[in-house]
Amino acid sequence: MKFSGRVWKFGDHIDTDVIIPARYLTTSDHKELGRHCMEDADPDFVKKIGKGDIIVAGRNFGSGSSREHAPIAIKAAGISCVIAESFARIFYRNAFNMGLPIFESAEAAAQINQGDQLQVEADTGMIEDRTQKKRFRAEPIPDFMQELIKDGGLVAHLKKSQAKGH
Amino acid sequence: MSQTISEKILAAHSGRKKVYPGQLIEAKVDLTLANDVTAPLAIEMFYQAGGKKVFNRHKVVMVPDHFVPNKDIAAAEQCRLMRQFAREQKLTNFFELGEMGIEHALLPEKGLVLPGDLVIGADSHTCTYGALGAFATGVGSTDLGAAMLSGRTWFKVPETIKLVYRGKPRSWVSGKDLILYTIGDLGVDGARYQAMEFCGPAMTALAMSDRFTMANMAIEAGAKNGIFEADEMTLAYVRGRSSRLGKIYRSDPDADYKEIREYDLAKIEPQVAFPHLPENAKSISKVGKVLIDQAVIGSCTNGRLEDLRIAARVLKGRTIAKTVRLIIIPATPWIYQQAMKEGLLEIFLQAGGIVSAPTCGPCLGGHMGILAKGERAIATTNRNFVGRMGHPNSEVYLASPAITAASAVLGRIGPVEALSELKKKK
Numbered sequence: 001m002k003f004s005g006r007v008w009k010f011g012d013h014i015d016t017d018v019i020i021p022a023r024y025l026t027t028s029d030h031k032e033l034g035r036h037c038m039e040d041a042d043p044d045f046v047k048k049i050g051k052g053d054i055i056v057a058g059r060n061f062g063s064g065s066s067r068e069h070a071p072i073a074i075k076a077a078g079i080s081c082v083i084a085e086s087f088a089r090i091f092y093r094n095a096f097n098m099g100l101p102i103f104e105s106a107e108a109a110a111q112i113n114q115g116d117q118l119q120v121e122a123d124t125g126m127i128e129d130r131t132q133k134k135r136f137r138a139e140p141i142p143d144f145m146q147e148l149i150k151d152g153g154l155v156a157h158l159k160k161s162q163a164k165g166h
Numbered sequence: 167m168s169q170t171i172s173e174k175i176l177a178a179h180s181g182r183k184k185v186y187p188g189q190l191i192e193a194k195v196d197l198t199l200a201n202d203v204t205a206p207l208a209i210e211m212f213y214q215a216g217g218k219k220v221f222n223r224h225k226v227v228m229v230p231d232h233f234v235p236n237k238d239i240a241a242a243e244q245c246r247l248m249r250q251f252a253r254e255q256k257l258t259n260f261f262e263l264g265e266m267g268i269e270h271a272l273l274p275e276k277g278l279v280l281p282g283d284l285v286i287g288a289d290s291h292t293c294t295y296g297a298l299g300a301f302a303t304g305v306g307s308t309d310l311g312a313a314m315l316s317g318r319t320w321f322k323v324p325e326t327i328k329l330v331y332r333g334k335p336r337s338w339v340s341g342k343d344l345i346l347y348t349i350g351d352l353g354v355d356g357a358r359y360q361a362m363e364f365c366g367p368a369m370t371a372l373a374m375s376d377r378f379t380m381a382n383m384a385i386e387a388g389a390k391n392g393i394f395e396a397d398e399m400t401l402a403y404v405r406g407r408s409s410r411l412g413k414i415y416r417s418d419p420d421a422d423y424k425e426i427r428e429y430d431l432a433k434i435e436p437q438v439a440f441p442h443l444p445e446n447a448k449s450i451s452k453v454g455k456v457l458i459d460q461a462v463i464g465s466c467t468n469g470r471l472e473d474l475r476i477a478a479r480v481l482k483g484r485t486i487a488k489t490v491r492l493i494i495i496p497a498t499p500w501i502y503q504q505a506m507k508e509g510l511l512e513i514f515l516q517a518g519g520i521v522s523a524p525t526c527g528p529c530l531g532g533h534m535g536i537l538a539k540g541e542r543a544i545a546t547t548n549r550n551f552v553g554r555m556g557h558p559n560s561e562v563y564l565a566s567p568a569i570t571a572a573s574a575v576l577g578r579i580g581p582v583e584a585l586s587e588l589k590k591k592k
Contacts, residue, residue, distance in 0.1 A: 026240030040553040060355035068306040094306035
């Protein structure tokens with residue numbers, strides 16, 4: 001799997017209240033949640049981004065509440081993957097369960113700039129900054145996790161596996 | 167074979183004698199919990215995964231508390247979905263308005279969590295039950311939906327940070343001040359992925375309500391769980407609430423810890439965490455002049471009877487500042503009733519405050535006290551993130567019930583001691 005897009009840069013401790021404010025948690029509708037992604041950090045975020053764009057952030061991305069609505073909102077907004085120095089525990093698990101690919105790299109988080117053009121390869125964990133002509137390495141995403149992401153999350157993946165008879 | 171309490175509980179629930187940090191295990195859970203925000207997604211996952219019957223109808227707990235009493239049509243629909251599921255599955259622990267309270271105050275009160283239990287909840291503050299000597303942690307709705315079906319889930323065994331507290335608390339210092347101080351010391355990701363073990367003589371002396379407050383905020387340091395060793399005080403709390411006994415686990419003296427930190431209570435003043443992170447804790451003497459528009463006393467962190475008693479002690483015979491709105495939210499109907507019997511509600515109303523039905527309400531910016539642009543609140547809640555209680559340009563300062571009540575009277579953030587000066591001035 002490869003992801004390419006423009007970078008939207010955020011700082012440390014981007015919490016789930018910023019990713020999707022609680023006032024929108026009266027729905028589980030993916031599209032509706034996507035419309036309000038990152039609203040309290042940047043009210044025009046959703047309008048500005050293009051499909052496949054990438055969020056790059058600092059430490060402890062996704063801290064705070066256990067709301068799965070956070071990775072859902074990011075994915076539904078059209079973001080292809082998130083790169084951060086580190087992720088909060090519950091968010092890390094929720095992201096994969098929802099089929100949102102995430103990559104940990106302190107170097108990438110520190111050096112990549114807002115607006116850079118990136119290509120990210122899940123197989124190798126290679127993050128290529130085409131604007132700065134730099135490469136960074138994150139942990140690769142194993143095959144079974146890539147399948148899970150392709151299927152759209154854990155539950156969809158299980159259903160598909162069951163249908164296949166294995 | 168030395169292990170910590172957290173490791174022992176995880177080992178016992180995964181059929182092992184010993185587990186070690188970093189190990190991936192599958193474990194049986196004693197209880198699953200969801201609320202009106204997370205249950206709808208968990209239920210959807212449950213059905214999508216082919217679920218027909220929950221693993222145990224007594225152990226799947228659902229509490230609509232975040233936006234209840236239903237704040238709007240969308241919130242009402244979410245609760246309806248939960249109610250339908252609860253009826254269909256014949257859940258014995260679905261708590262409807264009237265019985266319903268803030269989940270993390272309600273479950274211990276109902277005796278649903280006991281020492282040694284393993285609990286997961288689709289709510290990050292599930293870690294509260296660590297106060298009872300249980301291993302409890304927050305998960306997302308997908309993980310919860312799967313556990314509702316199978317009664318099991320997988321864990322990565324966390325490393326443990328040991329936090330040792332010694333000395334006597336200074337006046338008006340509570341569990342809230344100790345945990346804010348600790349988060350200020352560790353940072354909001356200082357315990358990321360780890361277990362926080364609260365111990366030392368000052369913890370043995372700490373009341374249950376304060377233990378709940380401390381375990382509740384372990385997540386604000388990024389921890390997977392916070393835990394106390396269950397003791398006589400714990401047993402006195404759970405006795406009469408459950409027919410089960412629970413099991414007390416103790417950390418071995420030579421157990422491995424990632425880190426050990428010691429705190430001397432003689433040095434800890436009441437704390438206030440400034441926006442927009444719980445780690446921005448300052449001693450009350452260093453706060454400066456911070457005017458407030460609203461004061462909130464409640465939440466899963468500090469909405470217990472003991473918290474209301476402290477607030478009432480501060481507010482008795484006093485009136486809040488004209489510029490402040492004071493909202494008090496007893497966390498459960500039982501707490502509400504007790505507060506009424508003890509005359510606390512009267513004190514609050516006479517002081518110029520208002521008492522709400524049990525709900526998470528303003529803590530997460532749901533309803534019952536949302537802040538406008540530029541407004542500032544002091545609250546006994548757990549998070550002061552951007553936009554947490556309302557407008558993205560509003561501010562939340564976290565503090566204890568005593569400091570919050572005193573600040574409501576002063577009109578600015580200040581210590582209880584400042585109230586006597588106020589009288590003299592008048």
